[in-house]
Amino acid sequence: MSLVLYERLCADDRRPSPFCWRARLALAHKGLTPELRAIGFTESEEVAFSGQAEVPVLIDGDAVVHDSWAIACHLEDAYPEAPSLFDGPGGRALSRLVNHWVDHSLQRALAPILSPYLLASVRPEDRAYYRRSRETQFGMTMEQLAVRRPALLEALHPVLEPLRQRLAETSFLCGERPAYADYLVFGEFQLARSVCDVDLLGADEGALRGWRSCMLDLHGGLARSVTAFETAA
Numbered sequence: 001m002s003l004v005l006y007e008r009l010c011a012d013d014r015r016p017s018p019f020c021w022r023a024r025l026a027l028a029h030k031g032l033t034p035e036l037r038a039i040g041f042t043e044s045e046e047v048a049f050s051g052q053a054e055v056p057v058l059i060d061g062d063a064v065v066h067d068s069w070a071i072a073c074h075l076e077d078a079y080p081e082a083p084s085l086f087d088g089p090g091g092r093a094l095s096r097l098v099n100h101w102v103d104h105s106l107q108r109a110l111a112p113i114l115s116p117y118l119l120a121s122v123r124p125e126d127r128a129y130y131r132r133s134r135e136t137q138f139g140m141t142m143e144q145l146a147v148r149r150p151a152l153l154e155a156l157h158p159v160l161e162p163l164r165q166r167l168a169e170t171s172f173l174c175g176e177r178p179a180y181a182d183y184l185v186f187g188e189f190q191l192a193r194s195v196c197d198v199d200l201l202g203a204d205e206g207a208l209r210g211w212r213s214c215m216l217d218l219h220g221g222l223a224r225s226v227t228a229f230e231t232a233a
């Protein structure tokens with residue numbers, strides 16, 4: 001059975017997309033190893049067969065699935081005998097809530113901090129596109145965002161509070177074992193790790209740091225094994 005995952009490619013072979021990390025970790029959770037096809041920001045025609053322009057896109061036999069949530073649901077339904085990503089319908093519903101929280105609250109706090117670093121990390125031929133699209137989105141230049149970084153980092157602190165509270169109770173967000181909601185949140189930290197050495201966590205965040213480190217070690221150290229900011233050429 002052919003399994004192919006299209007994901008985002010940046011300079012130095014970096015793979016920073018949090019949406020693609022959700023898919024990569026969900027596949028690993030199910031014990032599946034896809035062939036990876038990485039494309040730059042200006043190569044969206046490579047996934048035009050999926051009817052849209054974004055990654056991740058999964059080809060699983062005859063099925064073409066785009067959108068990280070749709071990919072997680074596809075894997076859960078197509079591979080029921082493998083470890084569950086959601087642990088039942090209630091878990092699927094709550095994972096979707098976490099998905100919305102990450103997309104609308106966590107990313108909103110993180111994206112303006114990380115975008116100037118991502119600009120420096122995209123392939124040279126994608127830089128003009130990336131700058132134009134993100135500056136339109138934020139309504140300010142990358143340089144203006146960089147000046148605001150201290151205030152943006154300050155504003156991130158309360159957004160992380162639900163994670164701190166939860167990780168004071170259990171090893172993973174999903175309980176004693178990681179599952180899809182952990183991957184949803186971790187994708188954002190993996191993006192940060194790929195593009196910068198800014199410490200997003202405060203001095204008192206032992207549990208959050210410990211969780212992040214455990215997430216890097218999961219599935220044979222999959223997330224730790226890829227090029228990070230420190231290891232980039």
Ligand SMILES: N[C@@H](CCC(=O)N[C@@H](CS)C(=O)NCC(=O)O)C(=O)O
Binds near residue numbers: 055069
């Ligand atoms: N809702 C989608 C969002 C996917 C998404 O935004 N992917 C980014 C990954 S870098 C993308 O392809 N962006 C296209 C662009 O910025 O031009 C999902 O969860 O998969």
